[in-house]
Amino acid sequence: LTTRPRQSAKRYAQIWTPEGSPLRLHTERQAKLLLGTLGGRIRPAPAVEYAMRYGHPSIIRALGQLxxxxxxxVLVLPLYPQYSASTTASAFDAVFAA
Known part of the structure; x- marks a missing residue:
């Protein structure tokens, strides 16, 4: 590939933050908010971990921490906006395989 990596790098540079990947930052914030919401309602307080289907933190790592x-x-909540075999189902497959 000669063109796509350069174009992708420019696009990523536009959305990347000093803290890192926006996807990871927003997912981490969602996990913290979920823990805060559930922690106030459920006793004992639940554990909340997040994982990335491809990348870090991995599903195996998150399951190991749990x-x-x-x-x-374990309740798994894929955060894809719609069901698809290539997204949601593959995430469940990875969890079950782990």
Whole structure:
């Protein structure tokens, strides 16, 4: 590839923040808000971890952290805006495989 990587790099530079990837930042904020909301309503307070289907933090890492915290039930919430076998279903497949 000769053209696409340069074009993609320019586009990423336009949306990247000093804190990093906007996708990761917004996902992290959603996880913190969810923990805050559920933590005030559920006892004992639940654990909330987020993971990326492709990238970091990985699904295996997040599941490992939940296991280390003693979680024996996991609710998975893919954050894709609609169901698709290539997105939502593949995320569930990755969780089940892990």
């Amino acid at each position: 296991k280390a915290q003693g979680c024996d039930r």
